[in-house]
Amino acid sequence: MLTATNNFLNNSYDVTESGNMVENATEQAAIGIIKAMKTAGKSLRPIGARLTELGYQTKRGGKQWYAATIKGILENDIHQPA
Secondary structure, eight states, X not given: OEEOOTXXXXXXXXXXXXXXXXXXXXXXXXXXXXXXXXXXXXXXXXXXXXXXXXXXXXXTOOSSOOHHHHHHHHHXXXXXXO
């Protein structure tokens, strides 16, 4: 299990009261879509538009996805294959 440090919050994980990070299934699904679309050659804006269209919310509850958000998720080491 991952542990949260320095108030670190990650897309696809939630922090428990004890500070442990646990997977968030809805956010994991959104990240799966992001990775699949990027692998298929889609650019960041169409990926964000698709997530918005599907009704996925950002980690902070935003209803619209932006290219910078998608880029940050793709560049985050925690979402890279082992």
